[in-house]
Amino acid sequence: MHGRLKVKDSSEKAAEKAIEREKKRVKYVAGIQFLFEMRERGSYNAEAFKSSALLLQVNPDALTLWCIRREILLYLRKRHYENKLLRSEDDGNKTEKTTETADEQDGEVADEKDASSTNHVEHSDWKGLPQTWKELASSELSVVASCLQANPKSYGAWHHRFWVLQQLCNDISEEDQQKVWKEELELCNLFLSKDERNFHCWDHRRAVTACGAVPAERELRFSLDLIERNFSNYSAWHYRSKLLPLVHAPPPDSCYPIHENTFHKELERVVNAVFTDPGDQSPWFFLRWLLQKQASKPQLVHMTVSRKEDGSAEVVSSFSRVVDEAAVSAMSPLHLATHVTWTSASGRPLDSVWLCEVAGDAAGDVVVAGGERVPLSAVDVSLRVTGAAVACPAAARAVLHTLLHDCRLLHQLDADNKWVLMSLAEVLCFLGSTDNVTEACDLLQRLSSVDPLRAGYYTDRRSSLKLQEAVAVQITDSTTGQETKFNGRSLGLPRLLLPHLLACCTHVDLANNNITDLAGACKLVSCTHLVLDGNPLTCLQPLSRLRRLREVSLASCGLQSGAQLAPLSALSSLRSLVLLNNEFPPSEIPVIRNSFQDVVSLKV
């Protein structure tokens, strides 16, 4: 019951309405029963065909009614071809051709329920219907059109319409088909002019343009027409985002989602749109897409090779986005003479953190910064390579700077416009540099108060930026020591954000943040020492996967029961556990001590 307002009527009017509805109901039930009975007997006729149309006019979502119509239509088409066959018996050439067609039709019809069981129906039963299949199909399109007028969002009606079109086009010349699809495009235009967001009609349009081989360029123009009529037409922007890469494909490895020349034109257009009405969200989504291509490509974050006591080496690789095993092998700076199997941190086929074991005598090398190759045998303790920063071409930077300038102008005009604030923050992030990121963080903070509904999003985004900065400063290329320490204390993290950035860290200190949820902890594959003091943790389950943990500190985490610690009992290497200043009931302390007997240093 979408969008039907509850109206309070006077008792008189209500009674009147109830009588009306009851009449309508009885008529509908009788109609349906009549149809189902005819179907049961396998004896459809013109009356059944007409009454199903009336019922569908009232209730176009009753899919079985459309099924019944299709059964009748298929039967009538078959009849049409049989009659043609009869009529053309005295014409030798034609007979051969039509026989083929009829056979083909038979094959199809046989699959459809009951379609052939209506064969015994008398010809006179079909009086009043169009005489030829083509006329019948056309009149069927009118029936559907009138159902759609009444209910333009009926899945069943749109699907039936396309089915009829396909049936019709099976039987007519190429030239006539083109005519049909051209007319159908007109119908799409009509329905979109009534409701520019009707996604059923948009889907239909896509199917129609594919069948009618409408050039993508023409549809691109159509999307522009709609956008120019109304910048808020998200559907039209969406259509554009699908068509542009087809018509103006970028060369491989381009940093733009579409060809560079077009990119600049589109950018100008969308910036113009946001200037016209900065509160309109549709163009902002499009703008974000135009700028996003570069960031969406997966890149190496870190790769660490660590020599183990037995001489073998363990390799941990992390990437900016999830990748599959083939991509890991291709993107990893590790080059081995023999094949090596990578496993993902989550055990899933796509992940951002991957590990592999390399035998002590394996031949190979690691490409480090500057392209130099370090033989694997030269890695005595550990070696880490960090992924190179994204090389944003000068032209793209210029674009970003112009956009930054534009956004600042808009910001001056409308300081509290959330879309402007957000785009400003995004552009600053793309440009990088500590100053820009600091400004972006301030803007995100501002956004939390301007748009409080999404404060959680802005907080995560801001904290992620801070974490990224801290990682960039603290985790650099290195060839010394087995340990990689990360200090992420007091960054205001609300959760374990971007845990893949810490995949190579042996020591992770996230004390005094605001972390409640440890989801994603399985990415901390190298972690042996973990400090989470002063975080209001609710669930420790994700820690159970970190089998290397030797020292864990959970002081002042608001833990209230020994049962919460159960996931830690799976950690066989644990030798130090700090549980000070939690809220365990005194009676539970001995139980906790007892369950962690193997832990050398237990502070509770």
Next chain:
Amino acid sequence: MADHPKDVTITDEHPKTLLRDKHVEYIVSYSKKKDDFEYTMTEHIRMSGMYWGITAVDLLGCLGRMDHTEIVSFIQQCQDKTSGGIAPSIQHDPHMLSTLSAVQILVLLDSVSSIDVEGVVRYVSGLQNSDGSFNGDKWGEVDTRFSFCAVACLRLLNRLDAINKEKSVEFVMKCSNIDGGFGTRPGSETHAGQIYCCLGMLSILGELNRVDFDTLGWWLCERQLPSGGLNGRPEKLPDVCYSWWVLSSLTLLNRLHWINPDKMRTFILATQDPETGGFTDRPGDVPDLYHTLFGLAGLSLLGDTSLKRINPVFCMPQYVIDKLNISIQIVGDD
């Protein structure tokens, strides 16, 4: 704050607390008014209607109020002996949507063995196309909704082996868009209902990592309007059913905290009909079973402990899914 011309206003007159008893009465009495206009006009979605009602009643802890024998017998009569599919009502034709609804009801009532399970498996798997997509029925309508129905149905029956899973995933990923969301078919615009279907299906198959969590999560949290309600696409009115499609999607992405839960709850509660019980799409409209389930399910996802916990993929009480030992993927949980 940007202008929101497409939103509603919630006033003090709208309900502020959960009207549990009213809803139970609304649902239980619904099936008893068989001569009612609404009841007649919704015959073509009867099976789904029953699923909405039964699930809602169970969330409210009153499953015992429904007539289990009558329900199971109805479902048996709706199964098509030839194709194995299940129709939305007696004499209607089988369809993917009603087949999933029927299986959900039977699982809830622990009565799966009362139908021809192999028939259902044959029907559902037979609707998969070579590109991995699924038809809604034998007439060939393709939609990512049906991909979800097929995978959810077969998972509940523990028969995912019957379809090509890789191809199913491949097709759904072809329906993704620049905003991170999903549409009905390749090229279709993103829609919150479709996102739920695609994420749910990927979650069951353990393939959620293919999704761009942040881009999609952001689009989803932008669905919340100042009233607290959620719409299903940009520039559209809020509707309580999106409190399910969007909230469950955000739950699967582990980003439920990206919307404001208090305002969301206020909106959902305001869509209750204080006279008849039941939830509506927007405050002041006419209630129905569909919005009643999704209103309650949304409240459950938001942590309302007076309701049974709901599973974000199957939209069934969590205890039922636990009994079957079915696990789903939630981002960050692995």
